[in-house]
Amino acid sequence: MTTIPPLAILRRKGGAGSRISAVLPHSALDAMLDAAYETNRRFRHGAFAEPCPTCHVSPGELCLARRSVHAARRLAHRARVAQTSVTPLTEAVPR
Ligand SMILES: [Zn+2]
Numbered sequence: 867m868t869t870i871p872p873l874a875i876l877r878r879k880g881g882a883g884s885r886i887s888a889v890l891p892h893s894a895l896d897a898m899l900d901a902a903y904e905t906n907r908r909f910r911h912g913a914f915a916e917p918c919p920t921c922h923v924s925p926g927e928l929c930l931a932r933r934s935v936h937a938a939r940r941l942a943h944r945a946r947v948a949q950t951s952v953t954p955l956t957e958a959v960p961r
Pocket of ligand 1: 922929930936
């Protein structure tokens with residue numbers, strides 16, 4: 867067993883994304899992924915704000931594919947974001 871803390875290993879070996887699987891067990895990675903998907907689903911972030919054209923789930927629900935978001939759902943989200951214009955704060959009018 868090593869006495870080096872996991873974060874020190876990440877810093878020493880370079881990119882965190884490439885080495886995180888070497889530090890964390892698969893069960894921890896699965897739990898992290900599940901938590902991230904659940905958080906995005908709950909607050910309807912990203913693609914979870916759209917209904918899925920592939921598996922026909924409503925916004926705020928997980929796709930029926932386990933641990934995946936269908937590509938059509940991601941594309942629908944990107945298309946909606948591209949159509950949305952941002953209102954600058956200087957143009958906001960208080961009511
Ligand atoms: Zn889907």
